[in-house]
Amino acid sequence: ARFRFLTCASAFAVSSGRRGRASASDSSACSAPGASGSGREGARLRCRATKAGGLAVEENVPLAGYCSFGIGGPARYFAKARTLEDVRDACRFVRAEGLRFMVVGKGSNLLFDDRGFDGFVLVNELSFLDGDIPQAFPNRAKTKGSGGDDDVVGRGGTSSEGTLRVRVGSGYPFNTLGQLLSSAGWGGLEFATGIPGTVGGAVFMNAGANGRETKESLVSVEYVTKGGESRELHVGGGGEEGGPKTRFGYRTSPFQSDEDFGAIVAATFELRADPEAKARARQYMQRRGASQPLKEKSAGCVFRNPSGCSPTNLSAGALIDRAGLKGATVGSAQVSCVHANYLVVASGNESSRPSRDMKDLIALVKKEIKQQTGVDLQEEIRIVPFQAEGME
Ligand SMILES: Cc1cc2nc3c(=O)[nH]c(=O)nc-3n(C[C@H](O)[C@H](O)[C@H](O)COP(=O)(O)OP(=O)(O)OC[C@H]3O[C@@H](n4cnc5c(N)ncnc54)[C@H](O)[C@@H]3O)c2cc1C
Helix, strand or coil: CCCECCCCCCCCCCCCCCCCCCCHHHHCCCCCCCCCCCCHHHHHCCCCEEEECCEEEEEEEECHHHCCCCCCCEEEEEEEECCHHHHHHHHHHHHHHCCCEEEECCCCCEECECCEEEEEEEEECCCCECCCCCCCCCCCCCCCCCCCCCCCCCCCCCCCCCEEEEEEECCCEHHHHHHHHHHCCEECCHHHCCCCCEHHHHHHHCCEECCEEHHHHEEEEEEEECCCCEEEEECCCCCCCCHHHHHCECCECHHHHCCCEEEEEEEEEEEEECCCHHHHHHHHHHHHHHHCCCCCECCCECECCCCCCCCCCCCHHHHHHHCCCCCCEECCEEECCCCCCEEEECCCCCCCCHHHHHHHHHHHHHHHHHHHHCCCCCECCEECCCCCCCCC
């Protein structure tokens, strides 16, 4: 592949290093939202449906429509879970067939392979929310003459401790949860506004922003094992430290290293009444709008920020920006000109191997940063291999 470094102000003309072969994502005849391509091989591939208990399982479903990059070939087996029993059925099927298994939320932190996934993909749609969300300040009055929404002078109606516990399905949109809670005056998940994943994805990744993380408000997580058995992890109340909470780290959770883990099905959060919550959430959204390429296809920040012991003390985005890599392009993959830690699918740059392009761009960025600064950047996004390690 031939790469060229150009500034964002320049015109781009970069070779994609195509190998002249169609990718699996071009070849499936299945349809999925956002999926594109129907090459010649497509006519030969068909979405066959089968049953796993009560769960409808399809074959060869393109994954491009199930992730925010819009990239990915077909999943060998594919189903959508709307109930706990669906999840259990999927686990049993996977175990009986000896398949690789992965749960997908909104796919906003994933890079699938051009050839797809040689296993079972379960898209999580367990999107219930237990009960209503009450107003934290139902008797609030506005300061005379101010007219401001956020001027709270009276409190009332909340529990005596001023806290609220909310149990929510793991497929519930994290962004919506943050918005609903902060609008009702509950603080703790304001940072979730603008994070386009599910609650399950946020717990699994310990998603965070603006100095806050998911674990901080997490009370407990209900999940199933690979064998379909129900389990619960008690994490602790809002603000508590120690115990299981310490097993959550920067974009990591204990589930990532649990060999027996199957899927998160629900989570309970504890929020506190906070008259500033709504304004804070609004401010976070405005900041995102101004600093992130929200209209482009991405998976958010691709690289973790280097740890405090990094020689530069700069964020990953700042390192990439200073290295002059904004706008660097490989095929259809490009370092965003708006936020250097966002790698985006460049509109108009068609490629038959967009996942390969993205991986090549990731490798290019890592190499440049290592050479220029000595820092080893690590991926925050999860790169999903087509086959298990050692099989390719
Ligand atoms: C525009 C944009 C902005 C973003 N901003 C942020 C940000 O500010 N902070 C941040 O932390 N992230 C951010 N992200 C990344 C992403 O939204 C988060 O990591 C999010 O939590 C992922 O949720 P998801 O449902 O999309 O998970 P997916 O991408 O579908 O999955 C991610 C991982 O979680 C696992 N997983 C998901 N759900 C379950 C489940 N129910 N059970 C078991 N495993 C599960 C998957 O198997 C996978 O390994 C951003 C992404 C985009 C596109």
